[in-house]
Amino acid sequence: MTNTxxxxxYRISSSIKESFEESGFLRKDELLDYIKQTVDLEVSYKPRDMRTEIVNFIYESILKNKLYKEFLSGKTLMCSKCISIKPMSRFNTYKHNGETIKKTICKKCEYDNHKTWIKNNKEKQKEYDKKKYIKNRQRYLDNYKIWQKNNKSTHNLYNRQYKARLYVIKKIGRDLSDKEHKLINNLVKNEGLTGLKIYKSGVIS
Ligand SMILES: [Zn+2]
Structure with missing residues (x-):
């Protein structure tokens, strides 16, 4: 037999061993037929003699497999989830009142359950992140509105002060001193006066 x-x-025998986990272990009398079918399917281009040689090689290698030997020895359990009969070592154990008890589902099903749990949990996590984002987004928008409002009133005040100063300057026909500038600003801010009212009050002439 060549290396190829x-x-x-090796490829076929490992895929058969994998299939044991997926769809249950084959009995010894089923095994040889199954290998023949698989080899005929996978390497139909090989001459019959070579195919027979390949079948025997795979058969021997699987018979030597530790897990399959355990299965043949009858040390088996049926998984309550995948309903496959598997070697006992394919079931995890747990402790209960100091006693070691075999789980009723096989390691593969346990692993599948775990994967499903992780997947579901990821979706929960995503959902949670989404909610958090929406919540934060709302808070951001609220803060922005407050900021905008505050800023608007500041901006609005500056605008009213500017207009009032401009009005007074036009009326008195000259520039304002620093003191007058501050006075108008304060009257607009604290008293809510307009340029007209300030001018009419006579504080600046
Ligand atoms: Zn199972």
């Missing part, structure tokens, strides 16, 4: 053919053997 040996590689074919």
């Amino acid at each position: 053919e040996k590689q074919i053997c």
Whole structure:
């Protein structure tokens, strides 16, 4: 047998061993037929003699497999989830009142459950992040509105002070001193006066 053919053997035998986990272990009398079918399907281009050689090689290698030996020895349990009969070592144990008890589902099903749990949890996490984002976004918008409002009133005040000063300047026909500038600003801010009212009050002439 060439190296290429040996590689074919390893590939097929490992895929058969994997299928044991997925769809249950084959009985010894089913195994040989199954290998023949698989080899005929996968390497139909090989001459019959070579195919037979390959089948025997795979058969021997699976019979030597530790897990399959355990299965053949009858030390098996049926998984309550995938309903496959599997070697006992394919079931985890847990402690209960100091006693070691085999779980009723096989390691593969346990692993699948775990994967599903992680997947579901990820979706929950995503959902949570989304909610958090929406909540924060609302808070951001609220803060922005407050900021805008405050800023608007500041801006509005500056605008009213500017207009009042301009009005007074026009009326008195000259520039304001620093003192008068501050006075108008304060009257607009604290008394809510307009340029007209300030001018009419006579504080600046
Ligand atoms: Zn199972």
